[in-house]
Amino acid sequence: MTKSLPETLILDRVATPVGEALLVVDEAGVLRAFDFADYEPRMRTLMGRHYRGMALNPGRAPDALREAVGRYFGGDLDALAGIAWATNGTAFQRKVWDALCTIPAGETLSYKGLAERIGSPSAMRAVGLANGSNPVAVVVPCHRVIGANGSLTGYGGGLPRKRWLLAHEGAAFKDSLAA
Incomplete structure (x- = not known):
């Protein structure tokens, strides 16, 4: 990158x-x-x-x-891992986006967990803003970040699409959209 x-x-x-x-x-x-x-x-x-x-x-x-x-x-959940991508965000944003790539398909992480992963445990809001401004969605898997209670939270591509992506990957989450 x-x-x-x-x-x-x-x-x-x-x-x-x-x-x-x-x-x-x-x-x-x-x-x-x-x-x-x-x-x-x-x-x-x-x-x-x-x-x-x-x-x-x-x-x-x-x-x-x-x-x-x-x-x-089509179901090969690791197919995007080798894609070359580059962004033009801030150093902090790029740090968050790099960390997103460490969340494997089928797993999720909270905003707090992501903030801790980058060594800034109190920067949950900043992590959320960086996550939300990710220009390389799906490849840099911002959809894998969910609420601390396991619920779906905002997604730039819409919550139904986030739900589909997480279900496609076999990730566990609280599905408030299915009600």
């Missing part, structure tokens, strides 16, 4: 069981954003902040990335 600016940003669209995924890659095929089409305006705003003045050019992400996304949604 680097903080260098890309020369080009390419926007691809891939069908998934939970909606059309948006993949933004740079000229080297490094993933810069992963979001869902129903949140495209938010993703474009975020990309504009991180990569000021850069256009998102329609195109195709590398086949290996597209295939990894397909394998993950």
Whole structure:
């Protein structure tokens, strides 16, 4: 993961069981954003902040990335682990995003647990804000962070999608959406 600016940003669209995924890659095929089409305006705003003045050019992400996304949604829960990604967030945000990648598929962690994992046990709110501004959703698995009581908490892609992702991974959580 680097903080260098890309020369080009390419926007691809891939069908998934939970909606059309948006993949933004740079000229080297490094993933810069992963979001869902129903949140495209938010993703474009975020990309504009991180990569000021850069256009998102329609195109195709590398086949290996597209295939990894397909394998993950098809049940290979480790398929996303080898994807190269880069962000342009703050040092603290990148620390949180790196820590998210240490939560295995099928497991969850509370905000407090994530704050402790990065060595900042009292920074739960800051961890929550960094988690919520993760530009590389699913690949950097912010959906694996849940409330201290095991309940689903906010997710940029919507709680029904978070519920689906966690159930897909076999993670335990309190499902208030099933009621």
